Amino acid sequence: MKIGILGSGFIGGTLARRFSACGHTVKVANSRGPETIDPDVLSTGAHAVTKEEALTDIDVLILSIPFIRIPDLAPVLAELPAETVVIDTSNYIPMRDDRIEAIEKGKPDSVWVTEKLGRPIAKAWNSIYSATLKEMNRPADHPERVAAPVAADRERDRDVAMALVEESGFDAYDAGTIADSWRQQCGAPCYCTEVTLSELPEALSNADLERSRRRQDLAFAVYEERFGTSGINPGRDFIVQLSRLLNL
Numbered sequence: 001m002k003i004g005i006l007g008s009g010f011i012g013g014t015l016a017r018r019f020s021a022c023g024h025t026v027k028v029a030n031s032r033g034p035e036t037i038d039p040d041v042l043s044t045g046a047h048a049v050t051k052e053e054a055l056t057d058i059d060v061l062i063l064s065i066p067f068i069r070i071p072d073l074a075p076v077l078a079e080l081p082a083e084t085v086v087i088d089t090s091n092y093i094p095m096r097d098d099r100i101e102a103i104e105k106g107k108p109d110s111v112w113v114t115e116k117l118g119r120p121i122a123k124a125w126n127s128i129y130s131a132t133l134k135e136m137n138r139p140a141d142h143p144e145r146v147a148a149p150v151a152a153d154r155e156r157d158r159d160v161a162m163a164l165v166e167e168s169g170f171d172a173y174d175a176g177t178i179a180d181s182w183r184q185q186c187g188a189p190c191y192c193t194e195v196t197l198s199e200l201p202e203a204l205s206n207a208d209l210e211r212s213r214r215r216q217d218l219a220f221a222v223y224e225e226r227f228g229t230s231g232i233n234p235g236r237d238f239i240v241q242l243s244r245l246l247n248l
């Protein structure tokens with residue numbers, strides 16, 4: 001498959017490495033230019049390209065950029081063929097992004113994204129902590145393989161996103177439509193808790209948007225107390241333990 005990835009950070013960088021290692025043709029771009037992409041991201045064969053090049057001649061586009069930057073992509077994504085599968089990994093994080101009133105009033109993050117982009121998307125990997133994505137990929141038959149919900153409105157988007165989640169080393173679970181995707185947002189029971197496929201349906205059905213918001217605020221208060229506002233991603237044990245305590 002020909003995959004373009006916008007964002008070469010914690011999530012985009014790991015996906016670029018992994019999908020190239022699986023034999024896909026991967027082009028990856030960041031905001032500053034191909035020469036600034038970490039060579040480690042390219043170590044399994046991904047090509048560093050400009051944002052424009054990442055969007056040409058691809059089957060799948062993975063968006064792994066800050067949530068608040070997504071609307072900037074609307075004009076360029078309007079040029080993509082309708083059949084191109086766009087998979088978004090992003091989460092609305094008001095402590096990092098600007099406050100968005102529609103989302104504060106209850107609009108699911110990814111409904112807002114589809115409205116801003118004016119095209120369908122799939123939502124995947126957003127519930128997997130970056131260190132979990134990097135360290136906890138496992139073969140399909142592993143009994144403790146971590147599971148990831150996938151939401152989408154079009155069947156092809158869902159099928160492709162689920163297949164790629166599986167290839168990235170996680171069990172994919174059909175979590176319904178983009179309107180349902182608030183169940184996998186920050187602070188939800190499946191968020192950064194490393195649930196398995198047998199635990200994920202209950203985690204999704206136990207989601208409560210108001211409680212997810214409160215839990216997200218609590219989690220950020222704890223990060224800030226421990227790590228300040230430096231923007232570092234703490235170690236996996238810390239985040240997964242905290243998320244399991246708060247969210248499950």
Ligand SMILES: NC(=O)c1ccc[n+]([C@@H]2O[C@H](COP(=O)([O-])OP(=O)(O)OC[C@H]3O[C@@H](n4cnc5c(N)ncnc54)[C@H](OP(=O)(O)O)[C@@H]3O)[C@@H](O)[C@H]2O)c1
Nearest residue numbers: 007008009010011030031032064065067090091126129130
């Ligand atoms: N970190 C996590 O644990 C985690 C888990 C699940 C989901 N997510 C979500 O996944 C997304 C990416 O997170 P991350 O942690 O990987 O972020 P990150 O490490 O900060 O990386 C963000 C990347 O986006 C690039 N970028 C920003 N604006 C861009 C644009 N307009 N076009 C192309 N590239 C652009 C940045 O490039 P420059 O460096 O050149 O600016 C950088 O490579 C976020 O929405 C986040 O909420 C994160």
